[in-house]
Amino acid sequence: xxxxxxxxxxxxxxxxxxxxxxxxxxxxxxxxxxxxxxxxxxxxxxxxxxxxxxxxxxxxxxxxxxxxxxxxxxxxxxxxxxxxxxxxxxxxxxxxxxxxxxxxxxxxxxxxxxxxxxxxxxxxxxxx
Amino acid sequence: xxxxxxxxxxxxxxxxxxxxxxxxxxxxxxxxxxxxxxxxxxxxxxxxxxxxxxxxxxxxxxxxxxxxxxxxxxxxxxxxxxxxxxxxxxxxxxxxxxxxxxxxxxxxxxxxxxxxxxxxxxxxxxxxxxxxxxxxxxxxxxxxxxxxxxxxxxxxxxxxxxxxxxxxxxxxxxxxxxxxxxxxxxxxxxxxxxxxxxxxxxxxxxxxxxxxxxxxxxxxxxxxxxxxxxxxxxxxxxxxxxxxxxxxxxxxxxxxxxxxxxxxxxxxxxxxxxxxxxxxxxxxxxxxxxxxxxxxxxxxxxxxxxxxxxxxxxxxxxxxxxxxxxxxxxxxxxxxxxxxxxxxxxxxxxxxxxxxxxxxxxxxxxxxxxxxxxxxx
Numbered sequence: 001x002x003x004x005x006x007x008x009x010x011x012x013x014x015x016x017x018x019x020x021x022x023x024x025x026x027x028x029x030x031x032x033x034x035x036x037x038x039x040x041x042x043x044x045x046x047x048x049x050x051x052x053x054x055x056x057x058x059x060x061x062x063x064x065x066x067x068x069x070x071x072x073x074x075x076x077x078x079x080x081x082x083x084x085x086x087x088x089x090x091x092x093x094x095x096x097x098x099x100x101x102x103x104x105x106x107x108x109x110x111x112x113x114x115x116x117x118x119x120x121x122x123x124x125x126x127x128x
Numbered sequence: 129x130x131x132x133x134x135x136x137x138x139x140x141x142x143x144x145x146x147x148x149x150x151x152x153x154x155x156x157x158x159x160x161x162x163x164x165x166x167x168x169x170x171x172x173x174x175x176x177x178x179x180x181x182x183x184x185x186x187x188x189x190x191x192x193x194x195x196x197x198x199x200x201x202x203x204x205x206x207x208x209x210x211x212x213x214x215x216x217x218x219x220x221x222x223x224x225x226x227x228x229x230x231x232x233x234x235x236x237x238x239x240x241x242x243x244x245x246x247x248x249x250x251x252x253x254x255x256x257x258x259x260x261x262x263x264x265x266x267x268x269x270x271x272x273x274x275x276x277x278x279x280x281x282x283x284x285x286x287x288x289x290x291x292x293x294x295x296x297x298x299x300x301x302x303x304x305x306x307x308x309x310x311x312x313x314x315x316x317x318x319x320x321x322x323x324x325x326x327x328x329x330x331x332x333x334x335x336x337x338x339x340x341x342x343x344x345x346x347x348x349x350x351x352x353x354x355x356x357x358x359x360x361x362x363x364x365x366x367x368x369x370x371x372x373x374x375x376x377x378x379x380x381x382x383x384x385x386x387x388x389x390x391x392x393x394x395x396x397x398x399x400x401x402x403x404x405x406x407x408x409x410x411x412x413x414x415x416x417x418x419x420x421x422x423x424x425x426x427x428x429x430x431x432x433x434x435x436x437x438x439x440x441x442x443x444x445x446x447x448x449x450x451x452x453x454x455x456x457x458x459x460x461x462x463x464x465x466x467x468x469x470x471x472x473x474x475x476x477x478x479x480x481x482x483x484x485x486x487x488x489x490x491x492x493x494x495x496x497x498x499x500x501x502x503x504x505x
Contacts, residue, residue, distance in 0.1 A: 067284075086230055088334065
């Protein structure tokens with residue numbers, strides 16, 4: 001079954017299901033700062049013309065929570081509880097994926113990587 | 129005073145809607161006054177108030193109205209906020225509580241903060257709220273830390289009793305020139321806005337560009353510093369702070385970010401009860417942080433009402449009118465009304481109950497010339 005991104009331009013969806021998605025970000029040609037999602041103007045030095053780059057796919061968990069109510073917006077509720085993390089990518093950006101790891105996967109620090117999930121409304125992360 | 133006395137109105141409501149401010153004001157009457165719709169997330173009501181104060185301070189209005197309202201009950205359940213469109217849908221499925229929980233978890237990791245600290249703050253505010261007839265939630269018993277911890281888990285480590293209610297409400301502040309107030313309310317104590325600061329984020333590594341940004345320390349610190357400097361006061365002068373408290377962990381952060389204690393000392397304030405009513409001491413110059421006597425935490429997204437109420441709107445309308453005043457702050461009780469979550473803050477001054485005549489200018493701090501972010505009243 002073909003995988004379709006919920007929104008174009010934020011992450012890749014490789015044709016090979018075994019291949020992990022990559023986040024699409026930007027790199028400032030002037031100061032080298034990286035960003036997610038892609039942007040034209042560098043938020044740090046205000047230089048224009050940031051270049052597209054692939055980010056990750058691995059990152060370090062900065063903080064996490066486990067939400068004990070259905071995914072926000074009930075008409076989308078296919079999941080009764082879910083995790084949310086903030087993950088620092090090695091290039092610098094901090095991203096905030098929903099994740100489907102259980103509530104016992106606590107603690108910051110372990111390495112996380114990206115995967116996709118059928119019908120998932122957000123890019124998802126899974127502990128690798 | 130009636131609507132016909134109002135020269136300009138600022139209407140705060142968090143949901144978008146074309147001409148919503150004008151449509152809301154029409155319900156009060158059609159007088160031709162200029163109306164501006166304000167939406168600035170949790171700082172919506174506070175910004176409406178700031179703009180009303182500016183309108184009077186600038187001289188273009190003699191009487192300005194800041195009015196804000198919420199219909200959180202229509203927003204709850206996601207009927208009006210589904211997945212959004214475009215990039216918004218990438219983050220919009222996450223419960224707002226999660227953003228604050230992420231902040232709380234990181235503090236627990238960094239500082240060893242316990243859920244009991246958050247629960248103690250929530251219990252304090254629940255119990256403060258029980259003393260206020262305007263509180264949305266009233267309890268018939270003393271709320272304990274254990275009760276808060278035992279309530280339903282929403283987003284770890286935040287429980288339901290650490291969270292704000294999703295409710296409806298409205299608030300209005302009339303800001304008028306001092307001579308107008310003196311003529312209409314002779315002998316009444318006045319509340320004067322002495323400074324207002326509003327900032328957006330400055331870039332720092334770790335900034336999240338998708339979805340709400342919760343907890344960048346620099347934004348809150350910088351906003352508070354700007355307001356303190358322009359008011360000519362410091363944290364030690366503050367008697368009462370009303371802060372954004374969608375969730376109890378926010379208040380703990382703001383103890384430090386607003387300068388009421390050194391960084392890392394917030395938990396100590398909780399443990400000693402220094403920030404409860406009556407807990408003020410020489411070393412902890414803050415008092416309660418329960419917005420206008422409302423209980424526990426209230427929603428970040430109910431912005432307008434809570435901003436207005438937390439900036440003392442109900443009390444202001446009931447007890448005083450706040451005219452513009454130039455010059456340094458005078459003797460009296462200093463209050464900070466803050467929405468540090470969105471980088472907004474207003475400081476007001478009310479005459480001390482026992483020293484209505486002690487209004488000599490305070491010596492000391494000079495005001496910054498030409499501050500770009502803070503209103504100098």
